[in-house]
Amino acid sequence: MTINAQQDEYVADFEFLENWEQRYEYIIDVGAKLPPMEETYKTPDNIIKGCQSTVWLHGELKDDRVYFAADSNTQIIKGVVAMFVFVFSGHTPKEILDADIYFVEKIGLQKFLSGNRSNGLVAMLKQIKLYALAFQAKTLQQ
Amino acid sequence: MTEATRRLDIAAIRKEFPILERTVYGYPLVYLDNAATTQKPLAVLDAMDHYYRTINANVHRGVHYLSQQATEACEAVRTLVAGFLHARHAHEVIFTRGTTESINLVASSFGKKFLSAGQSILVSGMEHHSNIVPWQMICEEKGARLQVIPINENGELVLDELDRMLEAGVRLVAVNYVSNALGSINPVGEIIAAAHRHGIPVLLDAAQAVQHLEVDVQELDVDFLAFSSHKIYGPTGIGVLYGKEEWLNELPPYQGGGEMIKTVTFEKTTYNELPFKFEAGTPDMAGIIGLGAAIRYVQELGLRNIQVAEHDVMEYALRVLGEIDGLRLVGGMDARHRAGVISFLVGSIHPFDLGEILDQQGIAVRTGHHCAQPIMDRYCIPGTVRASLAIYNTREEMDRLAAGIRKAAKFLG
Numbered sequence: 001m002t003i004n005a006q007q008d009e010y011v012a013d014f015e016f017l018e019n020w021e022q023r024y025e026y027i028i029d030v031g032a033k034l035p036p037m038e039e040t041y042k043t044p045d046n047i048i049k050g051c052q053s054t055v056w057l058h059g060e061l062k063d064d065r066v067y068f069a070a071d072s073n074t075q076i077i078k079g080v081v082a083m084f085v086f087v088f089s090g091h092t093p094k095e096i097l098d099a100d101i102y103f104v105e106k107i108g109l110q111k112f113l114s115g116n117r118s119n120g121l122v123a124m125l126k127q128i129k130l131y132a133l134a135f136q137a138k139t140l141q142q
Numbered sequence: 143m144t145e146a147t148r149r150l151d152i153a154a155i156r157k158e159f160p161i162l163e164r165t166v167y168g169y170p171l172v173y174l175d176n177a178a179t180t181q182k183p184l185a186v187l188d189a190m191d192h193y194y195r196t197i198n199a200n201v202h203r204g205v206h207y208l209s210q211q212a213t214e215a216c217e218a219v220r221t222l223v224a225g226f227l228h229a230r231h232a233h234e235v236i237f238t239r240g241t242t243e244s245i246n247l248v249a250s251s252f253g254k255k256f257l258s259a260g261q262s263i264l265v266s267g268m269e270h271h272s273n274i275v276p277w278q279m280i281c282e283e284k285g286a287r288l289q290v291i292p293i294n295e296n297g298e299l300v301l302d303e304l305d306r307m308l309e310a311g312v313r314l315v316a317v318n319y320v321s322n323a324l325g326s327i328n329p330v331g332e333i334i335a336a337a338h339r340h341g342i343p344v345l346l347d348a349a350q351a352v353q354h355l356e357v358d359v360q361e362l363d364v365d366f367l368a369f370s371s372h373k374i375y376g377p378t379g380i381g382v383l384y385g386k387e388e389w390l391n392e393l394p395p396y397q398g399g400g401e402m403i404k405t406v407t408f409e410k411t412t413y414n415e416l417p418f419k420f421e422a423g424t425p426d427m428a429g430i431i432g433l434g435a436a437i438r439y440v441q442e443l444g445l446r447n448i449q450v451a452e453h454d455v456m457e458y459a460l461r462v463l464g465e466i467d468g469l470r471l472v473g474g475m476d477a478r479h480r481a482g483v484i485s486f487l488v489g490s491i492h493p494f495d496l497g498e499i500l501d502q503q504g505i506a507v508r509t510g511h512h513c514a515q516p517i518m519d520r521y522c523i524p525g526t527v528r529a530s531l532a533i534y535n536t537r538e539e540m541d542r543l544a545a546g547i548r549k550a551a552k553f554l555g
Contacts, residue, residue: 024502024553028553053492075491075492075495077494
């Protein structure tokens, strides 16, 4: 699935959710679908700063595509980081860097996460783009 | 403390706090983050509005009518605060920006003059960061160190070793009266007495105490005491440092500027007397007026009456929360040794998740480490959910909290 196809899917799904309970349930469910992150990746270096809770994010380059693994000790934040993983994982560094991330705003992700966590959203996105940037530099060198 | 208490009309009190009428996400607001900041009654809002509309002028400077009126109004608040704390003199009351600045003032000024290498400052394991970091900073500068009074599983200070600790070069003891993270009321009288036996002064962080308990600085015999206006129904940006006259006279000024000087030449400046020596620059006049209104408001309700009313809601809350499956209180269980704060966790639910779902139901609580990370490390938890009470909270709101928690637990379980 392309980055935008995954974004569109989230946007379309959210249009059907009627209330906050359903939206939170949806996000928590997405988090539950995230493949378990290997404990060896849960290093201090992989913790995203700017999040009140602990969020780990790790990226790997395989066959010129970036694959992300993530986890969090909170269910809601785990769901949010999972959405990013599902949107970005399996794409090339260039695709990730060029991506226009519109689903966050369209579904109002930052609105129903309290203020402090919006910084966390920005930090997660930034970390994903940084991984892509680093891997792009690496592929260009080869 | 045997005077009769009067039953307060909480419904009437709630009407004096306009913000309590608002809704959040369509629900009537349940505001349980009072340890972070309290809401403001009309008396405070009106006093500040009236100040700006009719009196505003810079204090202690102008000979004109307004300046004198503003000066009188601000100095009247100093006297009021002195009475509120049962201080011996009004000039023992220094206006600061809040508890944090009050502690920084003492840490800096006391530390500069009295602290030297190899000595220590004694704090407790349940301090707010603002009663840790200023001391760490001055200790680092002076080559001194922090010592820490440990706490037990029930959120109580362990004082068994206190005398031994005090013998080991402690220069000052800085502890909180009531813990912001757990609500524990600490045995500060005992600590002060022990410190004084060794000739060591004590600073009390009373940020979570003055709005819930009667504080008498002379009876406590405390040397320094700090609190913030905004946690006792007053405006933000203003607070108080109480210090015994003999100590304040000993301390060098904290900041330089206008107001705190007597004479200035390029060769030498001589400093003003107490309290102005510690009040550099134009003070927050409207804030002082607002603080005065807040203290009058609290005095009119009566702290004894406030204590009885809050205790009733606290006991009720502990009961209804205690009935929730998997809910565990962090700190002691006894409502008599607790003021204002209930800190808890439910099952393995992360406090942020719980706080988020409560928020969606219009219930404002604080989640996280409450600026007291060492205490969370002590319990090996990432944080807690904290519901903190003020005079306007009701039993019905505790029912809403309990229902909100049950809903969240179902959701996140």
